[in-house]
Amino acid sequence: WQRREVELLTLNELPAETRDGKRIVLKANIEVPEETESAIAHGAEGIGLYRSEFLFLQPGGYSSEDVQYDAYARVLKAMAPYGEVTIRTLDVGGDKVIPGMAGLDEKNPILGWRAVRFCLSRKDLFRTQLRAMLRASVHGRLRIMFPMISGIEELENVLALLDECRQQLREESIPFAEDIPVGIMIEVPSAALTADILARKVDFFSIGTNDLIQYTIAVDRGNEKIAYLYEPFHPGVLRLLKRIIEDAHNAGIPVAMCGEVAGDPYAAVILLGFGLDVFSMSSFGIPEVKKIIRSVSMSEAEELVGTIMEMKSYKEIDSYVRSWMNERFDLAVT
Amino acid sequence: WQRREVELLTLNELPAETRDGKRIVLKANIEVPEETESAIAHGAEGIGLYRSEFLFLQPGGYSSEDVQYDAYARVLKAMAPYGEVTIRTLDVGGDKVIPGMAGLDEKNPILGWRAVRFCLSRKDLFRTQLRAMLRASVHGRLRIMFPMISGIEELENVLALLDECRQQLREESIPFAEDIPVGIMIEVPSAALTADILARKVDFFSIGTNDLIQYTIAVDRGNEKIAYLYEPFHPGVLRLLKRIIEDAHNAGIPVAMCGEVAGDPYAAVILLGFGLDVFSMSSFGIPEVKKIIRSVSMSEAEELVGTIMEMKSYKEIDSYVRSWMNERFDLAVT
Ligand SMILES: [Mg+2]
Numbered sequence: 001w002q003r004r005e006v007e008l009l010t011l012n013e014l015p016a017e018t019r020d021g022k023r024i025v026l027k028a029n030i031e032v033p034e035e036t037e038s039a040i041a042h043g044a045e046g047i048g049l050y051r052s053e054f055l056f057l058q059p060g061g062y063s064s065e066d067v068q069y070d071a072y073a074r075v076l077k078a079m080a081p082y083g084e085v086t087i088r089t090l091d092v093g094g095d096k097v098i099p100g101m102a103g104l105d106e107k108n109p110i111l112g113w114r115a116v117r118f119c120l121s122r123k124d125l126f127r128t129q130l131r132a133m134l135r136a137s138v139h140g141r142l143r144i145m146f147p148m149i150s151g152i153e154e155l156e157n158v159l160a161l162l163d164e165c166r167q168q169l170r171e172e173s174i175p176f177a178e179d180i181p182v183g184i185m186i187e188v189p190s191a192a193l194t195a196d197i198l199a200r201k202v203d204f205f206s207i208g209t210n211d212l213i214q215y216t217i218a219v220d221r222g223n224e225k226i227a228y229l230y231e232p233f234h235p236g237v238l239r240l241l242k243r244i245i246e247d248a249h250n251a252g253i254p255v256a257m258c259g260e261v262a263g264d265p266y267a268a269v270i271l272l273g274f275g276l277d278v279f280s281m282s283s284f285g286i287p288e289v290k291k292i293i294r295s296v297s298m299s300e301a302e303e304l305v306g307t308i309m310e311m312k313s314y315k316e317i318d319s320y321v322r323s324w325m326n327e328r329f330d331l332a333v334t
Numbered sequence: 335w336q337r338r339e340v341e342l343l344t345l346n347e348l349p350a351e352t353r354d355g356k357r358i359v360l361k362a363n364i365e366v367p368e369e370t371e372s373a374i375a376h377g378a379e380g381i382g383l384y385r386s387e388f389l390f391l392q393p394g395g396y397s398s399e400d401v402q403y404d405a406y407a408r409v410l411k412a413m414a415p416y417g418e419v420t421i422r423t424l425d426v427g428g429d430k431v432i433p434g435m436a437g438l439d440e441k442n443p444i445l446g447w448r449a450v451r452f453c454l455s456r457k458d459l460f461r462t463q464l465r466a467m468l469r470a471s472v473h474g475r476l477r478i479m480f481p482m483i484s485g486i487e488e489l490e491n492v493l494a495l496l497d498e499c500r501q502q503l504r505e506e507s508i509p510f511a512e513d514i515p516v517g518i519m520i521e522v523p524s525a526a527l528t529a530d531i532l533a534r535k536v537d538f539f540s541i542g543t544n545d546l547i548q549y550t551i552a553v554d555r556g557n558e559k560i561a562y563l564y565e566p567f568h569p570g571v572l573r574l575l576k577r578i579i580e581d582a583h584n585a586g587i588p589v590a591m592c593g594e595v596a597g598d599p600y601a602a603v604i605l606l607g608f609g610l611d612v613f614s615m616s617s618f619g620i621p622e623v624k625k626i627i628r629s630v631s632m633s634e635a636e637e638l639v640g641t642i643m644e645m646k647s648y649k650e651i652d653s654y655v656r657s658w659m660n661e662r663f664d665l666a667v668t
């Protein structure tokens with residue numbers, strides 16, 4: 001195992017490039033600034049998902065604008081030589097319960113008052129976070145990402161609030177970067193189904209597979225009685241992923257993925273074949289996915305996708321992909 | 335109001351036919367056999383959804399095969415001169431909690447152990463219901479409908495169980511109709527997204543809009559904090575509805591709708607334009623929807639659909655449809 005780890009880490013200096021020269025970007029998901037070091041050590045070319053929930057889980061209540069600013073600035077500074085940092089606005093609710101905030105006393109929290117839904121009803125708190133992000137933007141390459149967007153009205157509401165915060169800072173003569181890319185997570189089926197419309201309003205997409213799969217198959221994967229239905233390779237899910245990426249590219253914006261599927265070695269070639277631009281995952285997963293990407297060509301990946309998209313069932317796709325991958329790679333996980 | 339009711343009831347003898355001659359079928363949703371009379375009185379040409387949950391909510395536990403048989407036979411006999419009766423297999427769970435069965439102690443019951451998911455894990459109970467339905471089939475025109483199908487494996491499992499019950503009855507020399515149409519509800523996005531695949535295995539679809547919309551927009555409409563997001567005219571929802579109907583027609587099967595949208599006068603012309611074959615709703619809603627269908631042409635309906643499908647937001651679509659309908663009809667509800 002140790003030799004394997006060493007071998008994978010030596011990949012750090014090499015780009016995530018397919019054999020026929022398609023350059024992919026691999027980024028890390030982090031939860032706290034302390035993880036930035038590990039991201040760099042594993043070859044991350046940026047932070048694809050900086051989860052901000054930790055800053056709202058403090059014993060004394062949520063962090064002030066200054067405390068948030070410090071955390072964001074710290075990550076932005078550390079990553080500046082390596083790449084962009086995508087900070088996701090507060091994604092509370094669902095299975096992420098924060099005492100005194102969303103996710104409590106709801107019958108179906110996953111379908112409930114969460115993420116931007118919660119933040120838009122608590123604009124005080126939302127503004128504080130957006131101001132802290134904007135202020136931190138002078139220290140590196142910030143991208144702002146909104147979770148759980150379900151339609152264009154909601155998107156317009158969060159964009160308007162962000163503009164309001166920019167205006168406030170201008171009036172207070174507080175500097176911030178003017179060119180911050182703003183994107184959304186695609187994790188609600190209605191957003192996926194209108195990706196062509198949403199793509200024209202933002203600078204990037206990041207697909208959140210965990211929630212997208214839960215909603216698409218109507219399954220709470222935390223419910224052991226029916227967790228078997230959570231199938232990342234369900235043909236309905238794959239069709240949605242393909243469509244999101246096509247719609248984004250038609251609108252000229254790149255697509256990242258930051259859900260667990262992005263770090264699953266068995267999914268890597270499929271995602272390549274769909275045209276995914278950025279894979280963001282736990283730092284430890286980066287070397288293995290990079291190795292896979294460097295071992296295949298886009299034409300192979302597109303051929304694999306062409307084959308599985310003709311298949312009718314999850315089982316058929318899953319077993320075909322597993323044997324296709326196992327024939328070519330010695331994968332550590334199953 | 336009374337005059338209006340009388341006027342609508344006189345429509346009973348007239349077919350639900352558009353001005354340019356497209357024949358639509360209007361059916362009723364019922365919960366107990368006693369409602370059959372009202373269905374007939376309001377001009378229903380069949381029962382599009384006979385909810386069987388009532389038979390499982392009895393004080394002494396769920397009903398025996400014979401008690402279920404009696405209830406099903408009663409509805410089938412009464413409706414025989416008017417049309418088919420679509421019985422839905424037990425749709426427990428979600429917001430339909432039956433003591434001792436599914437829906438309790440789940441964190442997200444709407445995304446949980448419900449309908450066929452529950453029934454496939456309680457095959458004793460599922461077989462009892464399927465046998466009762468098959469036995470009742472000799473008394474009228476039965477159609478069997480499975481709720482919450484999410485993919486082809488699940489569909490194959492329920493079809494295999496139904497075949498097993500048929501085989502049992504043959505061995506016991508108990509008669510049943512050999513040509514019972516079997517269909518599924520399309521209410522899980524993954525089923526909608528693979529409607530082309532599923533359509534080849536069944537005789538009809540019935541779209542369940544309530545759940546389909548909840549999953550597609552990731553909203554529990556019973557949660558007042560976010561119920562505003564439940565938007566039947568969300569462009570993502572409309573695209574899904576259009577696609578389900580097209581896929582079904584390409585496979586040569588008809589599509590019904592039995593969710594609340596089917597009985598919403600404001601949605602009627604859109605559904606016509608999508609090519610929906612059967613509208614199933616609460617009996618009381620039938621005359622009004624029939625009146626609308628008889629007042630428009632398919633070309634008008636298709637033109638309306640063509641216009642709204644170019645629109646980018648729920649609000650834009652909703653206000654356009656409402657004024658389009660209000661210009662033409664004096665609608666009782668808003
Ligand atoms: Mg999420």
Ligand SMILES: [Mg+2]
Pocket residue numbers: 481521542544545
């Ligand atoms: Mg339902």
